[in-house]
Amino acid sequence: MIVYFSGTGNSRYAAALLADRLGDDLLDAGVWIKEKKRADLTSDKPWVFVGPTYAWQLPRVFSDFIRGGLFAGNQEAYFVMTCGEDIGNPEKELSALCRVKGFTFRGVLEVVMPENYITLFSAPDKEEAARIVASARPGLEEGAKKIAAGEDFPERSIGFVDKLKSTLVNEMFYPMFVKSKAFCVTKDCNGCGLCEKLCPLNNIELEGKEPLWGDRCTQCMACICGCPKEAIEYGRRSKGKPRYQCPEYQG
Ligand SMILES: Cc1cc2nc3c(=O)[nH]c(=O)nc-3n(C[C@H](O)[C@H](O)[C@H](O)COP(=O)(O)O)c2cc1C
Numbered sequence: 001m002i003v004y005f006s007g008t009g010n011s012r013y014a015a016a017l018l019a020d021r022l023g024d025d026l027l028d029a030g031v032w033i034k035e036k037k038r039a040d041l042t043s044d045k046p047w048v049f050v051g052p053t054y055a056w057q058l059p060r061v062f063s064d065f066i067r068g069g070l071f072a073g074n075q076e077a078y079f080v081m082t083c084g085e086d087i088g089n090p091e092k093e094l095s096a097l098c099r100v101k102g103f104t105f106r107g108v109l110e111v112v113m114p115e116n117y118i119t120l121f122s123a124p125d126k127e128e129a130a131r132i133v134a135s136a137r138p139g140l141e142e143g144a145k146k147i148a149a150g151e152d153f154p155e156r157s158i159g160f161v162d163k164l165k166s167t168l169v170n171e172m173f174y175p176m177f178v179k180s181k182a183f184c185v186t187k188d189c190n191g192c193g194l195c196e197k198l199c200p201l202n203n204i205e206l207e208g209k210e211p212l213w214g215d216r217c218t219q220c221m222a223c224i225c226g227c228p229k230e231a232i233e234y235g236r237r238s239k240g241k242p243r244y245q246c247p248e249y250q251g
């Protein structure tokens with residue numbers, strides 16, 4: 001089973017492609033997380049966990065979902081991490097997660113997709129994004145072949161900096177950057193409530209017609225990039241930047 005978490009669609013795209021190639025089921029962990037449901041799943045085929053990279057690791061909300069869930073049947077686990085640049089060295093933490101779950105760790109596949117982190121960096125425009133998505137496909141196809149053949153994902157070369165990014169920098173990242181205080185709306189907000197529906201952590205509530213952010217944000221970018229009126233800003237940091245959404249996988 002392909003289980004994914006996605007803020008702006010990159011990981012959903014990768015997961016849908018893998019499900020298509022492997023003839024496997026696709027499950028959106030974000031829906032379960034939003035409904036505060038613990039995973040209780042069974043699969044005859046290997047587990048393939050697909051998610052974005054947050055500070056060179058899987059998002060904590062997603063690894064917590066895996067850690068706290070029941071995944072019966074096949075006990076092989078593959079990980080696919082989409083990223084804007086690189087995934088660092090998540091292998092150690094993911095192997096440890098597999099040990100806790102009783103999974104056999106079959107490796108991590110790095111898939112470079114468009115950057116979506118617009119509260120800190122910038123997302124590419126539509127044309128550039130389409131080019132990046134197209135260039136990610138061969139790696140995903142190769143990954144699908146490895147899973148189908150029951151082979152490990154190839155080992156990645158890892159340097160000292162990768163180790164540092166996925167350990168110390170990741171630890172520092174959460175308290176420093178994973179906040180939602182700076183989210184606000186402009187006068188273009190029409191109170192449609194889509195942001196409230198999109199937030200996988202139920203961190204947005206409409207008071208009357210005004211969206212208000214709580215303190216459970218994981219910085220997934222679903223709200224700011226999904227608002228149809230582009231009415232959400234993150235202080236001044238997001239001003240004038242393109243909003244990013246990966247198109248649905250169409251085969
Ligand atoms: C909070 C946050 C942290 C991120 N950290 C990294 C990172 O460490 N390395 C990287 O290459 N990309 C990083 N990115 C970019 C995303 O991992 C990348 O765009 C991913 O494909 C988004 O997937 P999604 O559309 O499924 O949410 C980060 C994005 C966000 C929102």
Ligand code: SF4
Nearest residue numbers: 189190192193195227
């Ligand atoms: S999705 Fe956008 S327009 Fe709709 S309520 Fe949220 S901020 Fe306002």
Ligand code: SF4
Nearest residue numbers: 199217218220221223
């Ligand atoms: S508030 Fe926005 S960025 Fe934060 S978790 Fe919810 S949808 Fe994602």
